[in-house]
Amino acid sequence: MTKxxxxxxxxxxxxxxxxxxxxxxxxQAVGEVLxxxxxxxxxxxxxxxxxxxxxxxxxxxxxxxxxxxxxDDGQIQVNxxxxxxxxxxxxxxxxxxxxAPSVNESVFKFLGxxxxxxxxxxxxxxxxxxxxxxxxxxGKSRREVGRFCQSFMQELYRxxxxxxxxxxxxxxxxxxxxxxxxxHYLKLTNKWTGVLTGKGCDFGGSAGRTEATGYGCIYFLCHxxxxxxxxxxxxxxxxxxxxxxxxxxxxxAIELDAKVISLSDSSGTLHIKDGLDHEMLDKxxxxxTTKRESLADFKTGKGVKFLSDEKPWSLECxxxxxxxxxxxLEEKDAKxxxxxxxxxxxxxxNMPLTADAQQVLRDADIPHAPGKASNAGGVAxxxxxxxxxxxxxxWDADMVDKRLREIMKTIHADCVENSPKxxxxxxxxxxxxxxxxxxxxxxxxxxxx
Ligand code: GLU
Numbered sequence: 001m002t003k004x005x006x007x008x009x010x011x012x013x014x015x016x017x018x019x020x021x022x023x024x025x026x027x028q029a030v031g032e033v034l035x036x037x038x039x040x041x042x043x044x045x046x047x048x049x050x051x052x053x054x055x056x057x058x059x060x061x062x063x064x065x066x067x068x069x070x071x072d073d074g075q076i077q078v079n080x081x082x083x084x085x086x087x088x089x090x091x092x093x094x095x096x097x098x099x100a101p102s103v104n105e106s107v108f109k110f111l112g113x114x115x116x117x118x119x120x121x122x123x124x125x126x127x128x129x130x131x132x133x134x135x136x137x138x139g140k141s142r143r144e145v146g147r148f149c150q151s152f153m154q155e156l157y158r159x160x161x162x163x164x165x166x167x168x169x170x171x172x173x174x175x176x177x178x179x180x181x182x183x184h185y186l187k188l189t190n191k192w193t194g195v196l197t198g199k200g201c202d203f204g205g206s207a208g209r210t211e212a213t214g215y216g217c218i219y220f221l222c223h224x225x226x227x228x229x230x231x232x233x234x235x236x237x238x239x240x241x242x243x244x245x246x247x248x249x250x251x252x253a254i255e256l257d258a259k260v261i262s263l264s265d266s267s268g269t270l271h272i273k274d275g276l277d278h279e280m281l282d283k284x285x286x287x288x289t290t291k292r293e294s295l296a297d298f299k300t301g302k303g304v305k306f307l308s309d310e311k312p313w314s315l316e317c318x319x320x321x322x323x324x325x326x327x328x329l330e331e332k333d334a335k336x337x338x339x340x341x342x343x344x345x346x347x348x349x350n351m352p353l354t355a356d357a358q359q360v361l362r363d364a365d366i367p368h369a370p371g372k373a374s375n376a377g378g379v380a381x382x383x384x385x386x387x388x389x390x391x392x393x394x395w396d397a398d399m400v401d402k403r404l405r406e407i408m409k410t411i412h413a414d415c416v417e418n419s420p421k422x423x424x425x426x427x428x429x430x431x432x433x434x435x436x437x438x439x440x441x442x443x444x445x446x447x448x449x
Contacts, residue, residue: 005038012038016057023106025326028355029113030057032370036432047444055443056436059086059112060093062105063159067133069151072141081152083131083159083167086112089442091125092163094379094386096170098132099148099177108132110326111170114350115379117435118372121411124383129165131156137172138292149180156181157188160195162389168197168382171325174244174289175200175210194389197382206385207397208404209378214248214323214348215401216377216408218256221319221346223412224367227425228343233257235343236275238317240264241324242288242295245348245375249323250281262312264324267296269307271315280304316340323348334360347371358428367424373411373431380407 001009013031020026041053067079082105085093095115098107108130116128133152137145160167169178178198185195192204199205208215222232235258239246242263250260259275263284272280280301287298300306313320313333320342322329326349334357337345344367347353351371353361361368381404388395415430418437 001035001039005042008042009034009038012053020106020109023109025106025110025351026113028327029110029351032351032355032358032428033113033117033432033436036429037436040433040437041440044440044444047440050444050448052440052443055448056087056116056440057113059084059109060088061085062109063131064105065155067135067148067152067155069144069148071144079133079135079148081131081133081155082108083156083165084108084112084129085159085165086128086130087116087439088127089439089446090120091127092161093129093165094119094126094168094382095129095131096168096379097173097177097181098130098170099135099137099172100132101134101136103132103134107326111350114372116439117432118376119379119383120435120438121373121414121431122376122380122383122407123410124380124407126379126383129167130170131167132170132173135172137177142176145177146180149177150184153181153184153188157185160185162193162195162386166195166197166382166386168379169244171243174198179203194386197385199385201394204385204389206381206388206400207395208400209381209385210244211248211251212381212400212404213245213375213378214250215252216380216404217245217249217321217323217346217348217374218252219377219405219408220369220374220412221321221344222256223409224344224346224369224425224427227412227416228367230343234259235318236261236316237319237321238262238312238315239321239323239348240269240312240328240352241322241349242270242284243323244289245378246321246323247281247285247288249321249348250276251278254278254281258319261317262315263295264310264312265295267294267308269310269312269315270295270298270300271305271307271312273303273305313337318343320345321348322352324352325349326351327354329353329357331356331360333357337361338364338366342366344368346374348375350375365424367427369415369427370431372435373415373427376411377404377408380404
């Protein structure tokens with residue numbers, strides 16, 4: 001970045017912090033993108049006149065609402081719901097719903113901002129949004145989750161639609177929640193439209209949607225490896241998380257003969273020294289997704305160790321795949337990875353590396369793919385689900401997988417093409433520039449609408 005750009009970035013961020021106080025995740029996401037796009041943006045006189053960057057960093061609207069629901073004791077509980085409709089320039093709003101106690105407006109704004117860039121990278125006509133609630137499904141009965149979802153949809157339904165906003169799942173919102181939300185939308189509107197994605201295959205869902213984020217992440221990783229003249233077979237991969245993304249990334253990696261040496265959750269890390277096999281992965285999947293139990297209580301077999309309260313980043317590995325949540329991999333973790341000579345880091349979650357952790361990898365010339373590129377497979381297949389719903393058709397799993405592979409390949413190629421010429425491919429700058437320019441060009445063409 002030039003001196004002039006650095007000054008512009010600093011002043012822009014100071015202004016953003018002043019107008020959006022107490023939103024550290026949002027500041028972090030915008031700050032990262034500015035590192036990549038400012039040099040280019042400062043040369044765009046017309047865009048600057050039309051305040052494209054100022055418009056780009058202000059959501060179209062944030063909707064915040066009360067969600068009251070009855071628990072199993074007959075007590076009414078009150079939670080808060082959000083939908084941040086961030087940017088509708090290149091298509092209807094699209095992005096997941098997250099149910100977790102830790103969410104707030106900052107988290108949804110950062111996620112909506114990232115989603116706008118991610119969706120642009122897929123080249124599908126999708127704008128960016130994110131939403132959810134500060135509700136924890138953990139420890140809740142099925143009936144409680146059901147009542148919560150219905151109450152949540154009771155408000156959300158008036159803000160969404162196939163040409164307006166199409167939500168999907170994210171942390172805490174899986175097939176079970178999407179089914180209830182979709183069923184209630186039908187009840188409220190009497191309209192069968194593909195208003196949510198991630199639906200069951202028998203009621204409009206796409207083949208391969210559940211697997212798409214994890215598989216897409218591994219397809220992207222394979223392109224990164226190819227770019228470095230390597231291949232995935234026999235590589236030791238440390239994965240964090242044990243949700244949908246982590247489990248399907250692990251499954252595809254095992255299929256391609258990699259050694260998956262870890263999975264984790266908030267209780268700690270499961271270390272599988274010689275690598276997971278499909279049999280054990282299936283047991284873990286059942287434990288986590290059907291039984292919804294913690295890894296700490298998972299009965300491990302030979303060669304498997306549970307590291308209580310630890311993250312996977314001190315394990316010896318060739319590749320790190322953070323697939324849990326934002327800012328899970330900190331500076332000290334990145335240093336450990338560098339010490340162990342990790343070859344590359346490929347994000348399965350959204351913004352799992354802190355800014356300091358990213359800097360450690362950059363200083364050590366370790367390629368690092370940002371989630372907006374490497375985890376775009378999920379939303380890409382959501383886009384394909386929308387196409388199928390619009391056509392009133394169902395594509396088979398092979399066709400969806402073929403399209404997913406093509407999309408991940410194109411995203412990788414776009415990142416490489418737009419990466420500044422450094423010793424290694426700069427995936428951060430490549431992804432940010434590609435995603436930003438596409439939306440910024442359209443916003444500029446709209447003048448200031
Ligand atoms: N929540 C996922 C993401 O972060 C998927 C969103 C979607 O399918 O709309 O991209």
